[in-house]
Amino acid sequence: MNARAKAALLITGLLLAPLFASAAFKLPTPEKFVLKNGLTVYFLKSTETPIISFRLMLRGAGSAQEPTDLEGIANMTSSLLMQGTASRSADTIADAVDFMGARLGFGCSEEMVSLSADSLTEHFAKLLEIGADALMNPSFTEDEFNKERKTRLDSLQSIKDNPGAAARYYFNKAYYGAHPLGHQAMGTETSLAKMTAADLKAYYKRYYGPAKAMAAIVGDIDMVKAKDLLSNTIGRWTGAVNVPAVSLPPLPKPKGMKLILIDKPDATQAYWVLGAPGYALNDPIHPQAAVMNTLFGGRFTSWLMTELRIKRGLTYNANSGFTTYSSGGLMTASSYTKNDKIGEMLQIVFDLLKKAGTEGFSAEEAESARNYVQGQFPPTLESNSAKAGAYTRLAFFGLGFDYYDKYLAGVKAATQADLKAAAAKLLPQGDFVLVVVGKAAEIKDQLAKFGTWTERKITDPGF
Amino acid sequence: MKRTIAALTLLLAVFAAAGSAAFRKEDVKVQTLDNGLKILLLEDHAIPNIALYTYFRVGSRNERPGLTGVSHFIEHMMFNGSKKFGPGEFDRRMEFSGGANNAFTDDDMTGYTDWFPGAALEDMIAMEADRIQGLVFEPQVFESERGVIASERRAGVDNNNDSILSENVRATAIMAHPYHWDVIGWMSDILSWRRDEVMAYYRTYYSPNNAVLILVGDFESAKALELLKAYFGPIPKGTPPPAVSTVEPPQIGTKRIVLRKAAQAPSFQVVWHGPNALSPDFFPLSILEKALLSGESSRLYKRLVREEQLAINVYGGIGETIDPQLFQIAVKPRPGADLDRIEKVIEEELAKVKTSGLTEIEFQKAVNMTRSDFYFGLQTINGKAGALGQAEILYGGFEKAFDRIKSYEAVKLEQIPEAVKKYFTENSKTIGWLIPEGGSK
Numbered sequence: 001m002n003a004r005a006k007a008a009l010l011i012t013g014l015l016l017a018p019l020f021a022s023a024a025f026k027l028p029t030p031e032k033f034v035l036k037n038g039l040t041v042y043f044l045k046s047t048e049t050p051i052i053s054f055r056l057m058l059r060g061a062g063s064a065q066e067p068t069d070l071e072g073i074a075n076m077t078s079s080l081l082m083q084g085t086a087s088r089s090a091d092t093i094a095d096a097v098d099f100m101g102a103r104l105g106f107g108c109s110e111e112m113v114s115l116s117a118d119s120l121t122e123h124f125a126k127l128l129e130i131g132a133d134a135l136m137n138p139s140f141t142e143d144e145f146n147k148e149r150k151t152r153l154d155s156l157q158s159i160k161d162n163p164g165a166a167a168r169y170y171f172n173k174a175y176y177g178a179h180p181l182g183h184q185a186m187g188t189e190t191s192l193a194k195m196t197a198a199d200l201k202a203y204y205k206r207y208y209g210p211a212k213a214m215a216a217i218v219g220d221i222d223m224v225k226a227k228d229l230l231s232n233t234i235g236r237w238t239g240a241v242n243v244p245a246v247s248l249p250p251l252p253k254p255k256g257m258k259l260i261l262i263d264k265p266d267a268t269q270a271y272w273v274l275g276a277p278g279y280a281l282n283d284p285i286h287p288q289a290a291v292m293n294t295l296f297g298g299r300f301t302s303w304l305m306t307e308l309r310i311k312r313g314l315t316y317n318a319n320s321g322f323t324t325y326s327s328g329g330l331m332t333a334s335s336y337t338k339n340d341k342i343g344e345m346l347q348i349v350f351d352l353l354k355k356a357g358t359e360g361f362s363a364e365e366a367e368s369a370r371n372y373v374q375g376q377f378p379p380t381l382e383s384n385s386a387k388a389g390a391y392t393r394l395a396f397f398g399l400g401f402d403y404y405d406k407y408l409a410g411v412k413a414a415t416q417a418d419l420k421a422a423a424a425k426l427l428p429q430g431d432f433v434l435v436v437v438g439k440a441a442e443i444k445d446q447l448a449k450f451g452t453w454t455e456r457k458i459t460d461p462g463f
Numbered sequence: 464m465k466r467t468i469a470a471l472t473l474l475l476a477v478f479a480a481a482g483s484a485a486f487r488k489e490d491v492k493v494q495t496l497d498n499g500l501k502i503l504l505l506e507d508h509a510i511p512n513i514a515l516y517t518y519f520r521v522g523s524r525n526e527r528p529g530l531t532g533v534s535h536f537i538e539h540m541m542f543n544g545s546k547k548f549g550p551g552e553f554d555r556r557m558e559f560s561g562g563a564n565n566a567f568t569d570d571d572m573t574g575y576t577d578w579f580p581g582a583a584l585e586d587m588i589a590m591e592a593d594r595i596q597g598l599v600f601e602p603q604v605f606e607s608e609r610g611v612i613a614s615e616r617r618a619g620v621d622n623n624n625d626s627i628l629s630e631n632v633r634a635t636a637i638m639a640h641p642y643h644w645d646v647i648g649w650m651s652d653i654l655s656w657r658r659d660e661v662m663a664y665y666r667t668y669y670s671p672n673n674a675v676l677i678l679v680g681d682f683e684s685a686k687a688l689e690l691l692k693a694y695f696g697p698i699p700k701g702t703p704p705p706a707v708s709t710v711e712p713p714q715i716g717t718k719r720i721v722l723r724k725a726a727q728a729p730s731f732q733v734v735w736h737g738p739n740a741l742s743p744d745f746f747p748l749s750i751l752e753k754a755l756l757s758g759e760s761s762r763l764y765k766r767l768v769r770e771e772q773l774a775i776n777v778y779g780g781i782g783e784t785i786d787p788q789l790f791q792i793a794v795k796p797r798p799g800a801d802l803d804r805i806e807k808v809i810e811e812e813l814a815k816v817k818t819s820g821l822t823e824i825e826f827q828k829a830v831n832m833t834r835s836d837f838y839f840g841l842q843t844i845n846g847k848a849g850a851l852g853q854a855e856i857l858y859g860g861f862e863k864a865f866d867r868i869k870s871y872e873a874v875k876l877e878q879i880p881e882a883v884k885k886y887f888t889e890n891s892k893t894i895g896w897l898i899p900e901g902g903s904k
Contacts, residue, residue, distance in 0.1 A: 025511050048509065049838050090769075094759035099828045101835030120835050147769060154775050154797040158728035161624050266725035269617040299563065301554045310551055313610025316618055336618060368559040375561015375580040378510035383842035 025378040035235035042216040042391040052124040052219030053384040054117040061113040061207040064180040072187020078106040083144040085137040132233035145197035169463040171273040209239030216391035218384040251328035263440035270342040270438030276428035278329030287410025292422040294369040343446025360420025498700040499672025513680035514848040521668035532648015535568040545597030592694035636893035640711040670701025675855040679848040718893040730897035734789040747882040752780035753829035
């Protein structure tokens with residue numbers, strides 16, 4: 001495929017003059033103010049649309065901090081914030097937010113909890129009042145807790161009807177084992193059975209407070225007005241003071257191939273996820289890794305897509321990517337194909353992983369990927385919510401507001417040698433975890449040549 | 464992922480009145496070339512990028528048995544080689560220039576959506592103009608892409624119980640009209656499309672007079688128009704495609720289907736025949752959709768998910784299409800839930816609307832949701848381009864987008880129970896259950 005790509009690019013040489021001389025794009029530098037409770041808020045006025053976006057990120061309340069026997073409590077706690085406060089019932093909150101056509105919600109990932117509030121300008125004061133109330137005065141009633149728990153238990157069961165989604169669940173458990181990054185956001189049957197509303201209250205009390213939070217507001221509003229609105233809502237938030245320090249135990253480093261087969265007898269397609277160690281979010285390899293991954297499995301003409309979809313029609317989709325955490329990260333690749341092609345597909349993937357690490361990429365490929373990553377960057381910061389998200393994220397992890405300038409400069413400077421080095425370092429050759437969900441009777445023989453597989457049934461409890 | 468399908472276009476952006484800073488009717492420059500290609504230009508210099516969207520008036524609505532899914536297949540083949548640019552070259556050139564794209568096919572339209580840095584404009588225009596008529600459908604590539612579509616169908620329908628049920632319910636409710644089949648098409652058709660038939664279909668529907676092109680972003684209009692004229696101008700006008708003449712006959716009794724297969728949880732759907740996107744009845748039913756199904760404040764979410772805890776989720780609404788579409792209520796029941804009870808709750812809630820209508824607050828909620836969805840979409844050049852394109856195809860002109868919100872506001876509360884009485888009849892209803900094998904329900 002390289003030969004073909006090269007030929008095409010040579011023919012079209014005249015159209016490929018340097019493109020980025022005039023295309024500089026910078027994240028606007030925000031203004032900043034500090035509320036009385038110490039919460040730092042970044043501010044940018046943007047009046048193109050009558051929309052205001054608010055983001056708040058809270059460090060240390062994510063799933064990696066939760067006790068193992070209460071797996072899922074972080075996500076459950078953040079969800080229940082919307083299900084009632086001292087003065088508003090869950091229905092009152094839902095009615096008010098939907099009435100405005102607004103968006104209000106809490107997100108929970110491994111290392112943080114975030115609050116997002118977006119609305120038309122005219123509704124923003126009301127929305128912020130409700131969002132702040134949810135954050136500051138949640139009631140965690142028994143009734144709402146029980147409803148949410150039941151929904152989670154029922155959802156856990158139905159995930160297994162979707163082999164693609166189920167493969168991710170199985171992979172996380174197989175890769176992380178007991179490591180906190182492997183905690184299931186939804187909880188498990190065991191942890192949900194044990195969890196109580198009192199546990200949520202205690203978790204909230206311990207982790208939720210302004211000391212480890214960052215906020216940003218972007219949109220159709222003046223700074224004086226924004227400061228005033230926030231001072232009278234989230235500025236009054238006190239909450240936890242001595243929030244425990246956030247730290248992750250060392251991430252797993254698989255040795256050899258850990259192969260897991262999940263038998264789903266009605267599957268007409270086999271789904272797989274492969275993973276290996278990645279890199280931490282402040283690792284200087286990030287720009288090189290992003291360009292390298294673009295070529296390997298990050299865009300339409302990537303190696304994975306070219307070999308699996310474009311040349312052979314084996315699948316609709318194949319991709320790879322990196323997830324970063326404060327310390328360490330994860331590389332994953334995934335795809336699917338019909339039952340009788342899974343052996344062929346996996347062999348191609350193993351060969352490509354090897355080729356990337358040993359041969360690297362052509363000069364044309366490197367140039368194309370650099371252009372691609374730069375060209376696709378501006379839209380990622382286009383909307384008010386995207387800018388607010390970027391400000392909080394950069395502040396939260398101490399990356400600085402020139403982070404993206406440095407990132408883009410790193411992308412621009414990534415050489416062919418850098419990409420080969422990144423591939424050799426980050427794409428696994430023989431040390432990885434691989435999970436396949438499919439019809440064992442039709443795929444087992446094809447898989448045998450790769451090694452010894454641990455086989456389980458999809459109907460076995462848990463993941 | 465790119466080249467995806469939207470099976471039933473349930474949720475389309477609806478449009479607000481002019482008057483905001485976001486963008487006005489007057490900001491859009493319009494030009495129709497001699498060959499019938501309609502061009503809309505909207506400058507927006509917030510980021511150094513451009514969105515180039517090309518919409519063709521062709522979708523699964525234009526297909527016939529044996530060729531189901533072919534509109535979507537052609538969408539894929541549009542990236543697979545013309546006389547001028549070999550297979551895959553569109554993507555390679557575009558990505559080399561820093562561009563990316565996606566494409567979609569639905570019942571009524573096929574859209575090609577490109578996003579790229581301003582400097583790539585001429586190359587992108589050249590490649591878009593070329594593929595309107597230049598595709599070659601090289602046999603080996605044709606076969607490989609057939610495999611991709613088969614995989615897409617396996618992933619999107621055959622290994623997804625809710626989608627299997629949805630496809631069955633649609634095909635049961637709609638008997639004669641081409642909305643009978645899903646956009647992806649039947650597997651046996653996917654596996655047997657003939658090259659000559661596919662090429663004939665392509666020649667019929669891909670012409671400048673059957674398309675609208677929208678450019679939004681960082682360019683100068685005069686210069687962009689010059690380029691568009693240079694590349695698209697020489698393409699000859701095509702014969703107007705045949706009209707779709709099949710009209711769905713009235714349904715004359717409740718239809719009920721029960722599927723049984725391996726599953727952890729059941730699936731449930733009920734549909735009624737609704738109006739098309741241009742019917743005045745569309746608006747009261749769209750307001751009803753928001754009261755019944757939008758958000759945790761909605762009547763059915765409260766009853767089915769929260770109060771009776773029969774379901775994990777409930778969703779759906781009115782399809783917005785050229786010909787009359789279904790109003791769908793889809794429920795994700797909890798494992799072991801009583802499906803009869805789910806059906807009864809839905810009927811009770813509809814009966815309440817028939818007798819007492821909606822509240823003023825529910826009405827205002829629907830209007831507010833419509834307005835805020837519109838403005839959320841307008842924050843990006845992609846959102847703007849998409850809004851203009853949809854309005855051209857579905858409402859017959861981008862200008863109509865700006866009057867759409869007025870149509871919502873003009874609805875009188877008493878019209879809603881009238882519309883429910885008219886459309887939500889026993890005879891118009893189709894119910895589908897998917898039951899885990901071995902279970903009783």
